[in-house]
Structure formats: structure tokens, C-alpha cells
Amino acid sequence: xxxxxxxxxxxxxxxxxxxxxxxxxxxxxxxxxxxxxxxxxxxxxxxxxxxxxxxxxxxxxxxxxxxxxxxx
Numbered sequence: 001x002x003x004x005x006x007x008x009x010x011x012x013x014x015x016x017x018x019x020x021x022x023x024x025x026x027x028x029x030x031x032x033x034x035x036x037x038x039x040x041x042x043x044x045x046x047x048x049x050x051x052x053x054x055x056x057x058x059x060x061x062x063x064x065x066x067x068x069x070x071x072x
Contacts, residue, residue, distance in 0.1 A: 005020045
């Protein structure tokens, strides 16, 4: 059995337990690690604050929605 130990990270100062599991082969461990890192990258992108341009586009879209609602 092969051991894979993942150390979770947190934005807040919270003590997190290590995520430990056993798999039958190293290839399985590598695949699980790749999935975890990919998932974390997607999470980090979602949590990143919007740029000024994106904020302006969202504000403009909200104003247009409100204008359409007012016309109804």
C-alpha cells in the first residue's frame, strides 16, 4: 500500500487536519493528487477578486437589467 498525505491550506488561521489515505499503487496516488491540485486551482480562480473591467461590465449589465424591469 502507498500512502498519500495532503496538507490542506486555509485562508483563515484554522488548524486543519492532514488528509491521509492509502491507495493500491503510485499511479492512483498521482492521479488523485492531480485531481486535488486541479480542483484547488479552479477554486482559487473563483475566489480571486474581479478586475476593474469586469466590475464595470457587471455594473453596466445590472443597470441594463434594472432599466428593462422599469420599462415593463
